[in-house]
Amino acid sequence: MSSNNEILTLSGLILGVGLVLIITVVMLFNGSAQTTTSKTQNTATNSAPVEDINTKVASLAEPQKAIVLQGNELFQGNCAQCHAVDKKVVGPALKGVTARWENESEIINFIKYPEKVITGGKNDYASKLYEEYGQMMPNHDFFSDQQIQSILTYVKFESGEEIAMK
Ligand code: HEC
Incomplete structure (x- = not known):
């Protein structure tokens, strides 16, 4: 038992x-x-963007690499449905965009609150863009300035521009 x-x-x-x-x-x-x-x-x-970008950033120094990769991820997840670097999609091609605005904080403010900037009527360039594209870009006020800066750095990198590090 x-x-x-x-x-x-x-x-x-x-x-x-x-x-x-x-x-x-x-x-x-x-x-x-x-x-x-x-x-x-x-x-x-x-053609997977993640694989592509990893190869492309391989030659960058560590801090730049991290920022470009962060920007890439945010761009693919939040902007790529309407923007590309080299061609018009729903919105303008973003290549060289920093040169089209007074300064970086103006672009950041626009990306966060496009409707406010456009309907505010104080920025002729933004009003003109809206007239041309006929569609209001949605607000991105959930992003920090640093996150938007990383997206702009990614755009610069993809445009072949020099990436300045502060
Ligand atoms: C639903 C579509 C849409 C999404 C998503 C979108 N945009 Fe836009 N974006 C536009 C349109 C349309 C314009 C043209 C201005 C307007 O009419 O609002 C524009 C304009 C811009 C401009 C000014 C371009 C120039 O030539 O000066 C920048 C910079 C910009 N977008 C960045 C971004 C970033 C960064 C993201 C992601 C965080 C983003 N956009 C997401 C539609 C979009």
């Missing part, structure tokens, strides 16, 4: 340990399988 119980406990233990092992192996395998697939996809299409 007692040896029967011991056998039961023992097989229970073995089953338990076995299960944990199997789960661990499956999880590990899943993880590596996913990494492999996404790597293959990137090389196969060769």
Whole structure:
């Protein structure tokens, strides 16, 4: 009777340990399988922006690299549906945009509150842009100045402009 119980406990233990092992192996395998697939996809299409940008920034120094990568991520997630660097999409091509504005804080303010700037009527350039594009860019007031600066730095980098670091 007692040896029967011991056998039961023992097989229970073995089953338990076995299960944990199997789960661990499956999880590990899943993880590596996913990494492999996404790597293959990137090389196969060769157009994934993340892969592209990582190669492009390889020659930059550390602080610049981090900022350009941050800007790239924010740009792809929040601006790319309407903007490209080199061509008009819904909004203007952003190449050389810093030179079209009085200073950087004006652009940052515009990106945060385009409607306020346009309807405020005090910025002729912004009014003209709105007339030309006929669509109001949405507010991006959830961004910090630093985040917008990183997007502008990314745009400069993609335009082949020098990136100045403060
Ligand atoms: C839904 C579309 C849309 C999105 C999203 C959008 N924009 Fe715009 N953007 C526009 C349009 C349209 C204009 C032209 C001005 C206007 O009519 O509001 C514009 C104008 C601009 C300008 C001025 C361009 C120039 O030539 O001087 C800048 C800079 C800009 N956008 C940056 C951004 C950034 C950075 C983001 C992402 C954080 C962004 N935009 C997201 C539509 C968009």
